[in-house]
Amino acid sequence: MTQRSDATGFVTDESDSVPSAPFFWARPRAAYIHIPFCAHKCGYCDFASVAGQDDAIDRFLSALDREMASQLTPGTVVDTIFVGGGTPTYVSAKQLDRYLDRLNHWFQVSPDVEFTVESNPNTLTAEKVAILANHGVNRVSLGAQSFRPHLLKQLERNHDPASVGRAIDLLRKRFDNISIDLIFGIPGQTQKEWEEDLETSLSLEPNHISAYGLTYEKGTPLWKQRKLGIVEPIDENIEATMYEHLMDRLNLNGWEQYEISNFARGRKKCRHNLYYWANAPYYGFGTGAAAFQNNRRTLNLRPLITYMERVESGESPICQSEVLESESRARETAILNLRRTEGISRVNFIETTGHRIDDLAGDPIRQFVEHGLLIDDGETICFSRAGFLLADGILARIV
C-alpha cells in the first residue's frame, strides 16, 4: 500500500481510492435500492419515507421486484449494492428475508461486492442481523444521529441512545464493517455535547462515520418551526467549530476524512458513495430513487401508492429525467470530484469528461487558491481545511 501525505496534511492512500476510471456511458457498477418505510417520521426528514403504511410493505416489495425485473437480468454483476431508506430494517424479518432474497436473485452477490444496508438502532434484532449476514450483506450503516435524549427529541427521533450500543453488539458478531451516522448543529446542541457524541461513537469502534450538519429542508416540520421562530438555528461559528473538531479528531489514529462528511478507518471507505463522487453510473430502484444510466439522470416518483400503481400497470415510475450536454456534465463531475479529499485530478478529469478543468473553472480555482480555500499542486485541486467549511460557496462558483 502506498501512502502519501498531501498538502492538506491529510493522509490518503491511493490503493483503494476511486473505483477504476468510470465513464458515464459504461454499464452501472453500483445499485441503489430504496425501502421507504419508517416507524415514524422525523422532524427534519425530507427523504422519501412513510410512516404508518405497514400494510403496504408486501405490495411495495412486489412492485420493487417488478421494477428491477424491467431493467435487470438475473445475476447482474455490480461492485456495490446500497439499500437505503426510510428504514430498510424496519420491515419484519420475513419481509427483510424476502427482499434480500430478490436482491440476491437480481444481482451477483459475493464477498467482493460491497453490500450495505441502512438501519436504525431500535429495529435490529438477532434474527434480522442473521438474515442480513446470510444474504451477503457485509456493511451496515447505523443512524445514531446523537446520543443525547434531548437532541434526539429535537430531531424527533424515537430511539433511546443505549440502543445504538446494543445494535452494534449484535452486529459485531457478524459484521466487520459498521458505519455510524451522526448529525451536528442541532438546535440547542453545545460544542461539548457534540464532542461527547463523537467520543461515544468512537468508543463503539465503527469503521466509518458519516457526519452531517443539520439542514433545514423546505417542507419539513423543522423548517416550519424555524420559520415560525419556534426553533432557532445554531450559531454559524459554533457549527463551524463543531465541523472543525470533527475533521481534526477524525484525521488521527488511523481515521481519514475522504469526503466532506465521510470518514473511514482501516480503509473502509464507502465504495458506493465513491461511485457517486466519481460521477459514475448507477442503478436506482424504489420510491424516490435516483439513477444514472446512459448519460441520463432519472428520479422515481416519491408517493408510495402512485409508485406501486405505475409499476403494477407496467409503466415507468420515473418522474424526472435529465440529459446534460457535455460541458454541464463536466461541471457536475467537477463539483462531485471536489467533494472528495483527493479532489480533482487534472488527468483523470480530462479523460472522463473531455474537458480541461482549467478551461471550465480556471478563474475561480485561482482565486480560491489565493484565498487559501483550495490547494492546487499542479496535478490535483482539492479543498484545504478552511475550504471544506466553505464547500458550498466554492462548488457554487464551479458548477
Added chain:
Amino acid sequence: MRTEQIRNFSIIAHIDHGKSTLADQILLKTGAITQREFRSQVLDDMDLERERGITIKARAVAISFNLDGNEYELNLIDTPGHVDFNYEVSRSLAACEGALLLVDSTQGVQAQTVANAYLAMEGDLTMIPVLNKIDMPASRVETVREEVSNTFGFTEDEILSASGKTGDGVDQILRAIIEKIPSPPGNPDGQLRALIFDSHVDEYRGVIIYFRIFDGTIRNNDRIKMLRSGRMYETLEIGQFRPTRKSCGELSAGQVGYLISNIKELKDVHIGDTITLAADPAQEPLPGYKEPKPMVYCGIFPTDNAEFENLRQALEKLSLNDSSFTYEPDSNEGLGFGFLCGFLGLLHMEIIGQRLEREQDVDIVQTAPSVKYEVVLQNRETITINSPDKVPDPSTIDFWREPIAKVSFIIPTESIGGVMKLCQDRRGTYIRTEYLSKDRTILVYEMPLAEVIIDVYDKLKSLTRGYGTMDFEIIGYREGDLVKLDVLVAGDKVDALSTIAPREFAMTRGRKLVAKLKKEISRHMFPVALQAAIGGKIVARETIPAMRKNVTAKCYGGDITRKRKLLEKQKEGKKRMKQFGQVEIPQKAFLAILSVDEE
C-alpha cells in the same frame, strides 16, 4: 353646453389629506358611479398608486349634477399631493377656475397645503377651504379652522368641513362649487383654443390627450393643428371621462375632455400646447407651462450586463407615460453600461425604480442620487456634473458651484431647536421664522440641495415625531468647497459608491460610510477591505470578516441533480446584487450614503 352650466375645479392638498377619497365621495353623491362600482380611490388606477395609496398622475372626470332644478357639468381634476409631482398640480390648475383646498383636520396646515395654495393663488383660482376627516376622533376642527383662517385669510365661516369617508359635508361642498366658483369664460362659437394639460398612452388607442377648451368647439373628424409644434391631426374620438372614457362627439368652450387621434408617441404631444382648427386657426396660443426640470440624478444599471438592451426598452416605455424623467446612456467601470437618469425628486426616483422592476421586469442597480453641480475649471471652462464618477482630476478644478434650495418647514413650535440644529449641520442658512398658530411654526432656510436630498426629510420626521412637513424650491447656484469621496472595495475603487461631499464633512462622512457599508455588504468567503479615500489619501478603513461556514454537506443520496440545481441557483446570484471583482455588492449599499447618520 352653455358655459354658465359648467364648473371646473381641482382638489389640492398636502399628501394624504384625503383628496382622492373626497373625489370618490363626490362621484358617489352625484351618481357618477354607483355604490356597486365603488372601490377606494377610484381615480388612482395605476397599480403602484393603489398599492402605495398615493396619487401620482392627475385625473379628470366629468360629472352631471342637478342643483335646485338646474343641470350642471362639473369637471373634477384630482391631483397628487407629493412635492415631486407639483408640476402635475400646476398643469391641472390651469384647466380650472376653482380649487377645493383640503386640510386634514387631524393634521392642520402642512407644507404642501401652503405650496399648493400659492399655486392656486398665482393662477387666480377661487379657493374653497375644506377641513377634512372630521369623522376621526383626533380631528381638531376648531384649531385647524383658525390655522387655515390665519394662514390664508379666509373668514372662519367660509371654511367648510367634511369627511371623505362618511360623505358628511359633501352636499355643502357641491353647493359651494356651484355658487362660488365662476363658470368658465369663453365663446363656444369663437376660434378653437384648447389647452393640453396632460396625456397618456393607451395600449390600443395610442396617445390620449387631456384638454380644456377656452374658446370654440371641437368635434369628431375635425382637422386640428397644434399651435406650437405646428403638427396637424384628425380627431377620431372626442369624449369625457365619466369616470371611464365615454365618447360624446363634440365639446365646446369651458369643457374638459379627451381626444384620440392617430398619434403614436407621447413625445409628439407637448403638454401646454394649444389645439386649434386647421381650417380656421387661432393666432394666439394659450400660455403654456414650464417644463419640469430634473432635480436629482442617479445611475440605473442592469444587474446583468446582458440586460442593457432590455433596460433601454423599459426606460423608453416608461418615459412614454412620464415625460418628466430623463435618461441618457452612461457607462461606469464597475457597473458597466447603463443610464444616467434625472428625476423630479426622490419619490419620483423611487417610483421609477419600482416600476422598472415591477412592470418591466428588469433587475436593476440604482446608484445614490446626486444633484447637478457646476465645476469651473482652471482653464475657465464650466462643466456640469450629475454623477460623482464624472468628477475631473481635482488639480484641474478651480471651484465648485452647487444648487441651493429654499426650504420651508412647518413644524410644531417645540421642535424648532432640533430642526434648526439639523439645518445648521446640513450647511443651512437661516432666513426667517413665521408663526402659523401658537404651537405651529414656519421655518425657512436656504440649504444646498445635495444636503436636502440626503436625509433631511427623514430626519425632520423623526425630530417632529411625524408632525413636521417641508417643501422646497431651487433658488440658484452658489460656490461650495466640495471634494470627491472615493470608496475602495477589496483594494479596487468602486466609482458607483463614490460621492461628492463638502470638504469640512468629508472625513467624517467617509468614516461613517465605510462603517455603514460594512453592514450592508454580506460576508464573503474571504475578508473584504473597505476604504474611503479623498484625493488618493485613505481616510477610513473597515474589514468585513470572512464567512466561516456554508457547507451543507448533504448530497441527497444519489439525487445529484438536486444538489447541482441548488448550487446553480446559488451561482446565479441574488437579485439586485452587482459583482465587483470577487465582491458582490447589494443594491442597498449604493444608497448607504443616504443614511450614514442613522446611528
